[in-house]
Amino acid sequence: MAKPLSAAAFLKALKDEGLKVVEVGSWRTHNREGHGAWGPVHGVMIHHTVTKGTKDTVDICRNGHASLPGPLCHGVIAKDGTVYLVGYGRANHAGLGDDDVLQAVIDEKPVPTDNEANTDGNARFYGFECENLGDGKDPWPAVQLKAIEKAAAALCRAHGWGERSVIGHLEWQPGKIDPKGFTMASMRSRVKDRLGDSSPGPSKPDSGSGSSGSGSSSTTTYTVKKGDTLSVIASAHKTTVATLVKLNGLKDPDKLSVGQKLKVPGKAAPAVQYEPFPGAAFFHGGRHSAIVTAMGRRLVALGFGRHYTNGPGPDWTNADKANVRDFQLSRPDLAGDADGIPGPKTWAALKVPKV
CATH class of the missing domain: 3.40.80.10 (Peptidoglycan recognition protein-like)
Known part of the structure; x- marks a missing residue:
C-alpha cells in the first residue's frame, strides 16, 4: 500500500x-x-x-x-x-x-x-x-x-x-x-x-519494544521525527516498508505523526542519519556529487520529481532546482525561500539520507 x-x-x-x-x-x-x-x-x-x-x-x-x-x-x-x-x-x-x-x-x-x-x-x-x-x-x-x-x-x-x-x-x-x-x-x-x-517475509514474533532478545526476531523502538517517511526509516534500519507496516499494524503507511513510536526489527537499531547541509553555495551549475543524487531521490520519494526526464543524477541541473522549488512552495514555512536553492530550513525539511 x-x-x-x-x-x-x-x-x-x-x-x-x-x-x-x-x-x-x-x-x-x-x-x-x-x-x-x-x-x-x-x-x-x-x-x-x-x-x-x-x-x-x-x-x-x-x-x-x-x-x-x-x-x-x-x-x-x-x-x-x-x-x-x-x-x-x-x-x-x-x-x-x-x-x-x-x-x-x-x-x-x-x-x-x-x-x-x-x-x-x-x-x-x-x-x-x-x-x-x-x-x-x-x-x-x-x-x-x-x-x-x-x-x-x-x-x-x-x-x-x-x-x-x-x-x-x-x-x-x-x-x-x-x-x-x-x-x-x-x-x-x-x-x-x-x-x-x-523481499519481506512473514512477520517475526515480537519480543517486545526494547532491544532485548537475539537474532532476527528482536525489535526495538524508533520515534518518528519531523520529515520522516516510512521508506527513510526502513532504509536506515535495513528493513522494508512492508515489514514496518506489518510490525506496527499501520493502515496508511503514508501518514506518520511526529513523536509516533514504531517497532523496528533488530537490536538497538541506529537513528536515521541525514546528510549535513553542504551550504547554499554548493548548489550551482557544474556541481557533481552523490549528495545531489540523494537529494533528487528524496524529492522523488516525497512526490516532487515531475521535472526529471532523466535521473535524478549527480549533476545539479535546472530540473533539480525546479523540483526543490516545488517542494518549497508546498510548505508554508518554506514558501518565502522558494528560489529552488536549498537553504538550511529547506535542507532540514528534506531529510536527505546520509551518503
Whole structure:
C-alpha cells in the first residue's frame, strides 16, 4: 500500500532493474484519472494481450478500443523483453475484482479464490500487458518472462513490497484467464529470488519494544521525527516498508505523526542519519556529487520529481532546482525561500539520507 510513484520514479525503477524501456508519446500524462481514483497502490497485476505483433499490441494498449478507452495498462512487455510505456496514472486494465484478494495482497498472504467483482482494481494496481495470444500455445520466450520478472520486482523493490504483491488478472477478476501459459506461482517465485534479502517475509514474533532478545526476531523502538517517511526509516534500519507496516499494524503507511513510536526489527537499531547541509553555495551549475543524487531521490520519494526526464543524477541541473522549488512552495514555512536553492530550513525539511 503506497502513494503511486511519480512517472519519473516509475521509469527509473524499471531502468535500474536492467530493463530496456521505450517511452511512447506523452505516456506520463495519458491516463483515465478523470474517471476515478488512482492510488493508493497495493501491487502489480500481470495480463496477456490476446494480440500478435508488437506494434499493433502497443497501439491498442495505448489507444484502447470503442468499448474500452486507453490506456489499457502502464507498460506493454513485448516478446523481445522490451517494455513500452503507454500511460501513467489510472488505466483500464484491472476492472472490478475481489476485495478479499485485495486484502490478501495488502497483507502479503496467499490470495484466495476470486469469487466477487466488487472492488475497483484500476485504482489499486500497476498493470503490465504482455504480448501473447493467450491460447496456451503461443510461446513465452525466456527473455519476455525475464522482463516480466524484472518489471514486477522493480516496483516491489521501489515500494518495499514482497513477491505476494504480484498477481495475475485471473487471480483478481472472476472469469479471467490471463496470463495463460505460465503460472503466477512460478512468477512470484522468480520475483522472490530476484528481490533476495530485500523481499519481506512473514512477520517475526515480537519480543517486545526494547532491544532485548537475539537474532532476527528482536525489535526495538524508533520515534518518528519531523520529515520522516516510512521508506527513510526502513532504509536506515535495513528493513522494508512492508515489514514496518506489518510490525506496527499501520493502515496508511503514508501518514506518520511526529513523536509516533514504531517497532523496528533488530537490536538497538541506529537513528536515521541525514546528510549535513553542504551550504547554499554548493548548489550551482557544474556541481557533481552523490549528495545531489540523494537529494533528487528524496524529492522523488516525497512526490516532487515531475521535472526529471532523466535521473535524478549527480549533476545539479535546472530540473533539480525546479523540483526543490516545488517542494518549497508546498510548505508554508518554506514558501518565502522558494528560489529552488536549498537553504538550511529547506535542507532540514528534506531529510536527505546520509551518503
